[in-house]
Amino acid sequence: HKHGFTSLPNNYCRNPDGEPHAWCYTTDTNTRWEFCDIPQCKTPAPGEADECLTEPKGQNYQGTKNVTKSGLKCQAWSVQTPHSHSFTKSLGNQENYCRNPDGEPKPWCYTTEKDTRWETCDIPECAACEVEQEKGPDCKVLYKISGGCYYQSHYRNECKYSVKLDKDSAGKVRADVNYGATKFSLKEGKGVNKCAYFKVIGDYLVIEDTLAHGC
Secondary structure: OOOOOOOOOOOOOEOOOOOOOOEEEOOOOOOOEEEOOOOOOOOOOOOOOOOOEOOOOOOOOOOOOOEOOOOOEEOOOOOOOOOOOOOHHHHOOOOOOOEOOOOOOOOEEEEOOOOOOEEEOOOOEOOEOEEEEEEOHHHOEEEEEEOOEEEEOOOOOOOOOEEEEEEOOOOOEEEEEEEOOEEEEEOEOOEEEOOEEEEEEOOEEEEEEOOOOOO
């Protein structure tokens, strides 16, 4: 099937044109395209998700903001009033939280005001961490991460993870790490070895990248 989306990677399901769900062209000459059966993510409870944007458009935002930038209450994604829309199936379990399913500049929602169909939501970007990088043993790289912040592994790394760093009620550093479907928390002295090695030492989270970057 001929098309204009040749910049998209491999043959993965994607949604480059704002359809209700991710889709792809098929290898069947009689079926040009079809939607992909991708389950909905579980809606996080209040306080479980970051209430800031880890990337500018916030397309992975899973927080619980439900008021627009002008203070209007968001309409639940599962209902069609006062505004009808096509996102009930894909976002029907996301309550009335701000989301960005179609690549708008920021997360948004339909409003409960009949004269205002939708608005973006005022959600700040997550603070960037202070990062010190040094050469480790065997051509590995050590990252020393500090601050109340969010850090994501370099886009070229095969090891993909994100880290939220803050302090507990005692003022000790706490690191919440997401690695694929795995989530774990670290405090002083405890180390975890996944695709990289993570350990809290004093005011830092030290990450030893297990990939060789060249000596």
